[in-house]
Amino acid sequence: MKKFVDESWLVLVMGVVFACLLAGTQTSLEARILENQARALNEAIAEVVPVVDTMETLTVDGNTVYKCLDKEGNLAGWAVDAVGTGFVDKIRLVAGLSPDGSRVTGIKVIEDLETPGLGNKIEGEWADQYKGLDASRKIEAIKGEANRDNNEVQAITGATYSSTYVTDIVNDVIERVRPMLEEHR
Amino acid sequence: MAKEVSNLEQFKDGVLGNNPVLVQLLGMCPTLAVTNSLENALVMGMAATFVVVMSNLITSTLRNLIKPHVRILIFTLTIATFVTIADLTLKAYIFEVSKKLGAFVPLIIVNCMIICRAEVVAIKKGVAKSLADAFGIGIGFTLALSILGVVREILGSGTLMNRQVLPDAFLDGHTWVIMVLPPGAFLTLGVVVGVVNHVRARGAKGGAA
Numbered sequence: 014m015k016k017f018v019d020e021s022w023l024v025l026v027m028g029v030v031f032a033c034l035l036a037g038t039q040t041s042l043e044a045r046i047l048e049n050q051a052r053a054l055n056e057a058i059a060e061v062v063p064v065v066d067t068m069e070t071l072t073v074d075g076n077t078v079y080k081c082l083d084k085e086g087n088l089a090g091w092a093v094d095a096v097g098t099g100f101v102d103k104i105r106l107v108a109g110l111s112p113d114g115s116r117v118t119g120i121k122v123i124e125d126l127e128t129p130g131l132g133n134k135i136e137g138e139w140a141d142q143y144k145g146l147d148a149s150r151k152i153e154a155i156k157g158e159a160n161r162d163n164n165e166v167q168a169i170t171g172a173t174y175s176s177t178y179v180t181d182i183v184n185d186v187i188e189r190v191r192p193m194l195e196e197h198r
Numbered sequence: 199m200a201k202e203v204s205n206l207e208q209f210k211d212g213v214l215g216n217n218p219v220l221v222q223l224l225g226m227c228p229t230l231a232v233t234n235s236l237e238n239a240l241v242m243g244m245a246a247t248f249v250v251v252m253s254n255l256i257t258s259t260l261r262n263l264i265k266p267h268v269r270i271l272i273f274t275l276t277i278a279t280f281v282t283i284a285d286l287t288l289k290a291y292i293f294e295v296s297k298k299l300g301a302f303v304p305l306i307i308v309n310c311m312i313i314c315r316a317e318v319v320a321i322k323k324g325v326a327k328s329l330a331d332a333f334g335i336g337i338g339f340t341l342a343l344s345i346l347g348v349v350r351e352i353l354g355s356g357t358l359m360n361r362q363v364l365p366d367a368f369l370d371g372h373t374w375v376i377m378v379l380p381p382g383a384f385l386t387l388g389v390v391v392g393v394v395n396h397v398r399a400r401g402a403k404g405g406a407a
Contacts, residue, residue, distance in 0.1 A: 020265050024272060031279040038283050042290040049293035126300060129234055130354060130378040171375075 053123055054094075054107070061109030061119035062090035073193045076186060080197060088112040088198060093190050097182035100174045102126040104135070108183050110148055114194045117146045120183055132175035140179075142166040148187050154180040205330035208319075212334025218311045219342035220394045225311035229343060230383040232302050236359050239347030241295050243340025245284045245303055250312045250339075251332040252280040257320035258328035264321065273316040274307070281306045311339065342390075349386050354378035 059065055062081045066089075069080040079092040091110040096103055104125045109118035120143045127133045142159070143166060146152055150164050154176040159167035168176035203211070218224045228246070232238045256276050257264070264272055285303045288296035296303065306312070315335055320328040351357055354377030356364035376382050 020268065023260065023263050023265070024268055024275070027272060027275055031275060035279060035282055038286050042286045045290040046286070046293075049289070053293070124297070128379065130373070130375040 057107040057121040057123045058092040058109075060121045061107050062092050063118060064089040065092075068092075071197055073197065074189045076190055078190060078194075078197070090118055091190075091194060093186050095182050095186035097178065097185065099125055099178050100127055100132050100172070104175075104178060104182060106179065106182060108143075108186060110187070110191070110194070114191045115148055117143050117148050117152070117183070117187070119144045120179070122179065127175045128172065131169065132172040134169045134172065135175050135179050139169055139176075143183065148191060151184050152180050205327055208327055209330040209334035212331055212336075213338040213341065217338040217342055217394075218335050219339055220391055221398075222311070222314075223391070224314060225309045225339060227305060228302050228309065229346065229387065230380065232299055233343050233346035233350055233383060233386075234354060234378045235351040235357075236344060236347040237295060238298055239343035240340065241288065241292065242299060242302065243336070243343045245281075245288065246306055246309060246312070246339055247333070247336025248284050249277060249280045249306055249309075250315055250336045251329065253277050253312055253316055254320040254328040254332035255325065257316045258323060258325045261321050269317075269321060270313075273313050276316075277312055278307050311335065345390055346383065346386050349390075350377045350382050354382060 058068070058079055058081065062079075064083045065081040066084045067082045067086075069082070071078045071080055073093075077094040079094070081089045081092060083089040090112055091114070093108045093110065094105070095108060096105045098104070102125070104122060104127070106120055106122045108120045110116070111118050120140050122136045122140060125133065125135065127135060143152070146161070146166070147164050153163070153165050154168040154173070155165050156168050156173060159165040166176070166180065212218070216222060219226075219229050225246070228242050232242045253273065253276050257273060260272075281304060284306070285296070288299070288303060315328075315331060319331045323331070348358065351359075352363060353374045356362060356369040356373050362369065374382070377386070
């Protein structure tokens with residue numbers, strides 16, 4: 014017993030001291046970290062829903078849906094938080110739907126680890142193509158010129174998989190959430 | 199290093215003569231993974247510097263109390279603690295960059311460069327020398343990462359610190375995408391290490407080093 018204490022007291026003491034140090038750091042920084050994450054989400058929502066004054070958070074079929082209201086309290090649109098398979102790791106995005114759920118008002122990727130220079134273009138202007146597409150039909154990512162009347166988006170050259178995965182995530186979440194929006198209106 | 203070296207020499211040795219990345223070829227994982235822009239390289243370098251400084255400080259302060267056969271455990275415990283602190287701090291203050299660095303900040307824990315400094319210097323030498331060594335190694339690491347970051351960001355994205363530095367004609371579809379991807383890291387590192395070895399070999403011949 015004495016040998017055990019002799020040899021290990023320092024490890025035990027350091028363990029306790031370091032644990033306190035970490036607890037202190039975590040406590041003092043946690044609020045800031047959560048605030049950063051919330052800000053990233055709010056900015057994404059503001060991009061996909063044209064007018065947002067206040068939001069209500071709902072859970073629809075396992076997905077978090079933000080019901081966005083304008084200044085007068087009228088329904089301005091829906092923002093749906095969705096996660097799905099990507100090329101490298103999971104992709105998390107926010108998809109905006111018009112108040113009646115008929116149109117996609119935009120999408121914004123908020124977390125991804127797609128290939129820099131190719132797949133990570135999904136984070137930028139490329140996503141604007143989704144604005145105004147028909148939410149009642151499947152969206153398709155195709156190579157080459159896209160025909161918007163057929164609900165198509167043009168896949169990123171060299172990143173067809175990333176483009177398809179984003180489209181799949183959007184299709185999947187819209188299909189599951191859209192029929193349920195009516196009852197939350 | 200049979201003779202005692204001064205603190206300044208110990209510092210310079212880490213930055214140049216014994217640069218962890220370019221000469222010792224340690225810490226290759228972050229070197230290859232996060233140097234696709236100068237910003238990422240600098241942040242990674244500073245985080246690793248913070249960890250190696252704290253690890254050397256604590257190890258050399260306690261060096262007479264640490265029992266030889268539990269030393270690795272103590273090194274790892276110390277490093278893990280400060281890596282976690284660095285990770286939380288980045289998440290709180292530079293959220294965007296920390297998202298890009300992703301898992302590579304927590305992975306500083308297994309950066310052999312840091313444990314190597316504890317084992318080679320901090321467990322044997324005094325606090326001042328260990329700190330000089332840690333700053334030298336940390337700055338040397340940051341410098342090497344930054345060289346890679348500058349080359350890869352300019353050629354791969356046409357920007358530096360996210361500001362455009364090459365003409366529009368280059369950016370419009372002529373960027374070397376490969377430089378941003380993992381092969382670009384290997385190519386750049388190979389060339390830089392080659393140049394460093396060439397210079398060292400010439401220096402040795404001339405008797406200067």
